[in-house]
Amino acid sequence: MDTPMADTPMAQGSPTARQAPDLARLRSRIASAERRQKIFAIVGVLCTSFAVLVLLAAFLDLLFDGLPRISGDFLTNFPSRRAEQAGILSAWVGSALVMLVTMLSAVPIGIGAAIYLEEYARKNWFTDLIEINVANLAGVPSIVYGLLALGLFVYQFGFGESVLTAGLTLGLLILPIVIVSSREALRAVPIHIREAAYGVGATRWQMVSDHLVPYSRGGMMTGVILGMAEAIGQTAPIITIGALTFIAFLPPPPIGAEFPFLNFEWLMSEFTVLPIQMYNWVSRPDKAFQLNAAAAGVILLLMTLVMNGLAIYLRYQVRKKIKW
Amino acid sequence: MAAINGAPNAPVRVDPTRLKHKFTRNLKERGIEFVLMFCGLVAVFTTIAITVILVYESIGFFSFVSVWDFLTGTIWSPLFANPQYGILPLISGTLTITVIALIVAVPMGTIIAIWLSEFAPHHVREAVKPALELIAAVPTIVFGYFALLFVTPLLQGTILPDLPGFNMLVPGIVIGVATIPTIASLAEDAMRAVPMAMREGAYAMGSNKMQVALSVVMPAAVSGVVAAYVLAAARAIGETMIVAIAAGQNANFTFNPMESAATLTAYIAQVSLGDLEHGSVAYRSIFAAGLVLLVMTLVLNVGGHFLRRRYRKAY
DSSP, X not given: OOOTTTTOHHHHTOOGGGHHHHHHHHHHHHHHHHHHHHHHHHHHHHHHHHHHHHHHHHHHHHHHHHGGGOSHHHHHSOOOSSGGGOOOHXXXXXXXXXXXXXXXXXXXXHHHHHHXXXXXXXXXXXXXXXXXXXXXXXXXXXXXXHHHHIIIIIIISOOOSSHHHHHHHHHHHHHXXXXXXXXXHHHTSOHHHHHHHHHTTOOHHHHIIIIIHHHTHHHHHHHHHHHHHHHHTOOHHHHHTTOOSOOXXXXXXXXXXXXXXXXXXXXXXXXXXXXXXXXXXXXXXXXXXXXXXXXXXXXXXXXXXXXXXXXXXHXXXXXXXXXX | OTTTTTOTXXXXXXXXXXXXXXXXXXXXXXXXXXXXXXXXXXXXXXXXXXXXXXXXXXXXXXXXXXXXXXXXXXXXXXXXXXOOBOOHHHHHHHHHHHHHHHHHHHHHHHHHHHIIIIISOHXXXXXXXXXXXXXXXXXXXHHHHHIIIIIHHXXXXXXXXXXXXXXXXXXXXXXXXXXXXXXXXXXXXXXXXXXXXXXXXXXXXXXXXXXXXXXXXXXHHHHHHHHHHHHHHHHXXXXXXXHHHHSBSOOOOOOOTTSOBOOHHHHHHHHHHSOOOTTSHHHHHHHHHHHHHHHHHHHHHHHHHHHHHHXXXXX
C-alpha cells in the first residue's frame, strides 16, 4: 500500500516554485485514494447483502416448498411409502429423546470440567493437556465422532444403534462448546466474590456451588443452548452409528402410569431423528417426498433458529443485567 | 468463640465432634474435586478413544490392503464384487470441493469482515453480527437441500446448461456460502482486537478508512484472519451432508468440478447407511477413511495453531 505521505512537499521541504504542481499531484492522489475507498465501501455493502440474500433465498426456497405440507397430520403421522400420508412423528420424538440424553450427559460433565479447569486445577502440564484436548476436539469433524461411537458405544459397550448411543455421541460432540462457554461465564465472576466467600469460611465447593454457579448460570445456559442447537441439526454422526431411516414405531415412553413411573427401555430402542428423516426424503427422486423433506427442514430450521435466538437474547440479558 | 465471649486468656477447647466434622468435610471436598477432575478428563479420554479406535480398525483394514495400494490407488470400489481400495479418488473429491468452497468463502468473508469492522455504522454491525451467528448455526442438511434442489437447477437453467445433476461445483459453492459467516465473524473479531490507537495513528497521518483497513488493521490482525481461514478449511473438509446429498457419492478420480464425485465424509455416510457387517473389510474401510480425514484436519488445525503463534503480536 502506498501512502500519500511519502513525498509530499512538506516532507521534502521543497522550494516554493515546485509547490504548485506537487500540490496538484497530492490532491489527485488523495482523490484517487478517496475513490478507491468509496468503491471498497460499495463492494463491502454488496458482499454483505449478497451473502445475506443468498442465505435468505435458501430459507425462502425451503419455506415455500415446505410450508404447505406442515399440518397436524404431518406432525402426528409415521413415515409412509405414500408421500402425502408420511409424517415426522417418529423423527421428532426420536430427536427429543436423543436431545434429552445429550443434555443429561453433556451438561454435568461440561460444567464440571469447566469448574475444574477454572477453580480447582493448578496451572501445570496436566491442565495444559486437558485444555489442548478440548481445543482439539472442537476441530474434529462431526463424522469422526460417529466413527468413535460406532466402534466404542455400538460394538465395544454393546449399546447398539440406540437412543443412548446417539445421545452420548452428540453429548461428546457438544462438550467443547459447553466447556468453553461455561469457563467464560465462570471467568466473568470477579475475584472478590471468591475472596468474600473464603473470607467467611466457605470451603471451595461451598464457594463454587453457593456463589459461582448461581452467578454464572446465565452464561452457562447460553453455552448449553448453543450446544443443543448444534446437536439437533447433526446428521452425519447419527448416520454413522447406523441409525435406521425408516422407523414406523415410537420408543417406549419414558414415563409410565405404574410404579416406578420411569422406565429406561427407550434408551435402548431404535430410533430416527429429524435430520435423518429429512435426508431420507431429500435423496428420493420423487418430488412429493422432496416437499416432505422441505417441511421437515422448515421445522428443523425453526428449532435451531429459536434456540439460537434464545441464546443470543440470554447473553444480551446477562451482559445487561450484571454489573459487578 | 471463647475469645469473643469475654475470657481472653482461657484455653480454647475444641469440641471433638467438630474435628470429626472437619475430617468429613475435607473428605467431601476431596471427593468433589476428584469427580470434577474426572469430568475434565473426559475430553482426554475422548481424544484417546478416537485415536485408538481409528488406528485399531485401520490396522485391521491394512492387513487386507497394503498401505501403498491404499495411498496411491486411483480406484475406490469397496462395495463392488471386485473391490479396490485406492483412496486418491476420495481425496481428490475432498480437495476439489474444499478449494471451491474456499474460493467462494475467503474473499467474501474477508471483505465482509473488513467492511463490518472498519466501515459499517455501529448499529449495522450490531444487527449483522448476530445474524451471521444465526446463519452459521443452520444445520448443514438444510444447505444440502438448497444445493441439490435450488442451486443446481438454477445453474443448469442459466449459465451452465451442461451441468449434471450431481457435481462437485454446487456443493463446493454452497459449502463456501455456508462458511462465509464463520470467516466473517472470526476475522471481524480479530480485526476488532487491533487497538484503536493504531488506527488513530494512521488517521492522524492522513490515511483514509481503506488505507487504515488494508495497511494497518489487516497486517495487525493477520494471525486471527488466517486462523479463520484454516478453521473454515477444516470445516469444509469435514462437511458431510451437503456433499452426500449434492455431489453424487460415486468415487471418481478427478479434479473437474463439473463431474460428480465422493469425498471421504460422503463415503463414510454412504457405507453407514447400507447394511454394514461388523468386522468386514468395508466396515473397516470407513475407519481408514476416517483416519485420513482426521489426519487432514489435524494438520490444518496444528498448522493454524503455529501460524497464529508465528504472527502473534502482543499489543
